[in-house]
Amino acid sequence: MPIPAISEPAPPRTLLRDDVYTRLRDAIVDGTLTPGERLRDQELATWLGVSRTPVREALLRLAQAGLVQASPGRSTMVASLDARAIHDAQSVVAMMHRLAVEQAVPQLRAADLAAMRVANKRFAAAVRKGDAEAAIAADDEFHGIPVRAAGNTALAAVLEQYTPVLRRLERLRFSSLSGRDSVGLHNTLVDLCEAGDVEGAAAVSHATWETLKPLLADLGEPSE
Incomplete structure (x- = not known):
């Protein structure tokens, strides 16, 4: 059976990833997510209406920017004003x-x-x-x-x-x-x-x- 034609292409994965990063970054900057708050990828994924993968990628980028503190095997949280x-x-x-x-x-x-x-x-x-x-x-x-x-x-x-x-x-x-x-x-x-x-x-x-x-x-x- 041939694969049906798709009327509208899905958004590129890079756009989805960048959008998740931007939304989480802005939530930290505007105080929606407060310093010290635990960040659970499943909860964030549900909130944003996406899968856990782009959320995890976004959290890694946020950690590199100093907005998130993440340690292997430990909880991820919003960074304080260091x-x-x-x-x-x-x-x-x-x-x-x-x-x-x-x-x-x-x-x-x-x-x-x-x-x-x-x-x-x-x-x-x-x-x-x-x-x-x-x-x-x-x-x-x-x-x-x-x-x-x-x-x-x-x-x-x-x-x-x-x-x-x-x-x-x-x-x-x-x-x-x-x-x-x-x-x-x-x-x-x-x-x-x-x-x-x-x-x-x-x-x-x-x-x-x-x-x-x-x-x-x-x-x-x-x-x-």
Whole structure:
């Protein structure tokens, strides 16, 4: 008997795997899954409506990013806000965004700059309201524009891995007015990009991510 034709192809396995990873990552970042919470792959699979395989793969990736703690033969749980992991992630993310802007400035179009300004207005409004989720979404959109313009896939992969570690911390900042300094830095960054000032724009991009330093100090010194 011939195999019946399939009217709509099933989603590629890579898309399913990436979707599960993204949904679990976002649940950790937004606090749906809290630090120290045990993660059982069968429960997560049921919650997400998938098999256990993509969940297990996602948990491995989350462990590599420092969002999950997993030990062979022991339970897997949501990682705490570890000072060392966050300090390391902050320095890497700041440098990657600096590099992204250096590479992006010659590629940015007027439409890109306009989109950055619009995203920053949404960011400013969200910070004023104390809406951390909206602020993070707008901040992601703002910084994502030069990252995409740079077209550096290795750089983008590093940011995808380590930025969520910082976003957990930033939820605390963006829920208050303490994130408003970033609004001015964002405006300056767009102005410098528009002027074609590669070094100046890169320095401001780096400075934007350095505004996390006070929050890092509150975590204490990273352990050796």
